[in-house]
Ligand SMILES: [Fe+2]
């Protein structure tokens with residue numbers, strides 16, 4: 001049974017994204033929505049939650065850096081943010097986020113969804129919050145959004161090989177492929193992403209065919 005977010009809420013978030021984002025960014029969001037929906041069906045996750053997270057994930061992506069910093073530092077300040085305060089993943093800003101405030105757009109979008117759209121589904125808030133860097137404790141919906149955001153078919157960095165990653169059967173394998181592609185592209189891996197990578201990368205097989213204990 002789908003513990004659903006109202007369709008009207010999802011429609012309002014989609015409309016907000018269309019009204020406030022540039023055309024190319026909105027086109028990216030539409031492709032992320034389509035891929036998220038497919039992956040939610042494949043992995044038996046709530047489609048309503050997936051749609052809500054996908055439509056909302058980049059609503060703060062084009063905000064100025066000073067505004068992102070101001071909103072990020074409001075964690076715990078609002079009367080209505082109980083869901084975020086209960087979120088064990090509600091970490092303080094780290095050095096990388098301070099150096100690159102654009103990385104804060106996920107946590108700011110989660111706050112906007114809570115405060116402006118009354119979204120209280122913690123899986124949605126966590127997925128939106130962690131869609132850029134990931135987090136080792138993130139759940140299946142967050143893993144789906146992380147993968148859909150990286151592998152949506154409009155991404156210019158995709159190759160004929162990486163384009164097929166979303167067709168795989170194993171969600172963690174897709175998360176692993178996304179992080180390995182970040183490494184292949186020579187981009188800096190955030191410490192939290194490196195921790196997620198250690199969690200999802202396949203264990204080295206032992207000579208007797210078993211897996212290394214960890
Ligand atoms: Fe994003």
Ligand SMILES: [Fe+2]
Pocket residue numbers: 028032057058149
């Ligand atoms: Fe995105």
